[in-house]
Amino acid sequence: MKLNEALDISLAAVDREIENMVKFDKDVPRSSTLAKSIVDLVRSGGKRVRPLMVIVGSRFGPTPNERKVWRLAAAAEFIHAASLIHDDIIDDSPVRRGQTALHVKLGVQEAIYVGNYMSARVIELIAAYSAERERFVYDLSSLATTQLCLGEYQQLSHLYDYDVTAEEYLEKSKNKTAQLMATCLRIGAQSAGAKDEVFNLLYSFGEKLGMSFQILDDLLDFTQSSQQLGKPAGSDLRKGQVTLPVLYALQDSRLAPSIRAINSDTPSSEIDAVIASIQASDALIRTEALSNQYLDEAQAIINELDMYPAHKDLQALLHFFSGRDK
Amino acid sequence: MKSKLIQDACHLLQGEISPEAGIHLNLLEDDVQPMTDLLEQYDLHQLRARRLLSIYIAIKVALLRHSSCDESITGETLTRLVLDGDYLYSMYIQLCLEWNEYDLITHLAPVIKQIQIKRMDGKPDDDKLLKAFELFLKLDHSRNSASKAI
Numbered sequence: 001m002k003l004n005e006a007l008d009i010s011l012a013a014v015d016r017e018i019e020n021m022v023k024f025d026k027d028v029p030r031s032s033t034l035a036k037s038i039v040d041l042v043r044s045g046g047k048r049v050r051p052l053m054v055i056v057g058s059r060f061g062p063t064p065n066e067r068k069v070w071r072l073a074a075a076a077e078f079i080h081a082a083s084l085i086h087d088d089i090i091d092d093s094p095v096r097r098g099q100t101a102l103h104v105k106l107g108v109q110e111a112i113y114v115g116n117y118m119s120a121r122v123i124e125l126i127a128a129y130s131a132e133r134e135r136f137v138y139d140l141s142s143l144a145t146t147q148l149c150l151g152e153y154q155q156l157s158h159l160y161d162y163d164v165t166a167e168e169y170l171e172k173s174k175n176k177t178a179q180l181m182a183t184c185l186r187i188g189a190q191s192a193g194a195k196d197e198v199f200n201l202l203y204s205f206g207e208k209l210g211m212s213f214q215i216l217d218d219l220l221d222f223t224q225s226s227q228q229l230g231k232p233a234g235s236d237l238r239k240g241q242v243t244l245p246v247l248y249a250l251q252d253s254r255l256a257p258s259i260r261a262i263n264s265d266t267p268s269s270e271i272d273a274v275i276a277s278i279q280a281s282d283a284l285i286r287t288e289a290l291s292n293q294y295l296d297e298a299q300a301i302i303n304e305l306d307m308y309p310a311h312k313d314l315q316a317l318l319h320f321f322s323g324r325d326k
Numbered sequence: 327m328k329s330k331l332i333q334d335a336c337h338l339l340q341g342e343i344s345p346e347a348g349i350h351l352n353l354l355e356d357d358v359q360p361m362t363d364l365l366e367q368y369d370l371h372q373l374r375a376r377r378l379l380s381i382y383i384a385i386k387v388a389l390l391r392h393s394s395c396d397e398s399i400t401g402e403t404l405t406r407l408v409l410d411g412d413y414l415y416s417m418y419i420q421l422c423l424e425w426n427e428y429d430l431i432t433h434l435a436p437v438i439k440q441i442q443i444k445r446m447d448g449k450p451d452d453d454k455l456l457k458a459f460e461l462f463l464k465l466d467h468s469r470n471s472a473s474k475a476i
Contacts, residue, residue, distance in 0.1 A: 113442045116415065120435065123438075123439075137423055137428070141419070150344055
């Protein structure tokens with residue numbers, strides 16, 4: 001069963017809400033390249049994990065305002081999609097969701113402006129709908145992407161840095177990935193008037209799912225075939241990103257020298273051999289174990305919230321995150 | 327030579343920017359002078375003038391960083407230009423919230439969005455930013471004068 005079906009949420013309705021963010025913007029003609037690019041992007045697919053998390057969060061409060069919740073859900077996806085457009089430019093990725101990436105279609109500057117438009121539109125909508133000042137402040141500060149950018153800066157400053165610590169890696173992963181997921185659950189819950197302790201637990205649950213997700217993503221870069229990945233295996237390391245599997249492999253004195261020798265000038269064939277040695281080491285099992293540990297901690301939070309009927313939705317989210325192909 | 331207000335605002339903003347971002351505010355005086363002249367027309371408290379100018383500079387530098395990105399720039403230079411712009415756009419929100427300038431967010435949000443639309447259309451109209459601040463200051467002044475009169 002698909003995640004949205006398990007949560008009893010219509011994905012078509014979520015997509016419609018996301019498209020409406022641009023369709024009902026009086027400043028953007030529907031026939032414009034900007035509107036078409038965003039609609040195409042929405043229609044290219046995606047599991048809409050973040051909007052679903054906002055809606056799930058709202059089920060923990062006594063007074064869910066459906067209109068507001070769905071708008072926040074669409075806003076969360078807009079923020080995520082804007083960051084993906086800019087990520088593709090930074091990573092020089094030509095493909096997104098099986099389609100030509102936006103910066104390849106439109107040009108780098110134009111793609112940057114599409115992403116900027118999406119972020120700015122979210123701020124405009126939140127600022128306009130929030131009559132209550134407290135909520136306005138809360139939603140805006142939650143969806144501001146300062147932390148996400150910091151995660152990117154941290155990644156950039158540690159390229160080919162084999163002395164980066166596991167703590168620094170985890171901090172970067174939290175900023176880049178986990179924080180937005182955690183925020184989605186929390187803003188949903190808060191918009192529905194959930195109690196402080198409940199939305200704080202939901203934030204923590206989302207953070208743990210996000211950490212597990214990022215760690216697993218870094219693991220998949222080593223375990224999946226280049227066909228599945230759409231890029232060569234170990235491409236993170238090839239680009240200088242020292243992820244958790246590499247950090248664990250560095251603890252093996254037989255592997256460390258060859259890993260540390262990799263730099264931006266290392267021939268691909270040499271890196272292939274290092275990647276094969278990492279794949280054959282216990283680094284991947286240890287990485288998966290940490291990902292699972294975060295899921296176990298998330299399960300413990302579900303147990304704490306089991307008096308709420310919506311705890312079943314958290315279980316569905318956990319099941320989805322733990323069921324990704326390894 | 328940069329005016330004291332510009333120096334103070336740059337110093338204030340630089341202090342708010344995370345060292346991890348590594349952003350240096352290398353602005354030309356011409357980029358900020360019109361805003362400084364505008365602020366000096368109003369009887370603002372020094373701290374508020376400094377804060378408003380900091381917010382203006384954050385957005386201005388974000389605009390400049392992103393307009394420097396093109397196909398000829400690659401690698402880390404491009405990455406930093408994209409990230410700096412993104413980070414500074416989010417900083418302006420954080421600063422407005424931190425300094426209780428909520429009305430300014432509501433006023434600027436559609437304008438910053440419209441600037442992106444214009445740039446996307448290949449018809450940049452970045453002067454909208456200064457005009458938006460001008461209108462905001464006018465409205466803010468009227469509001470404050472009215473409340474004092476009451």
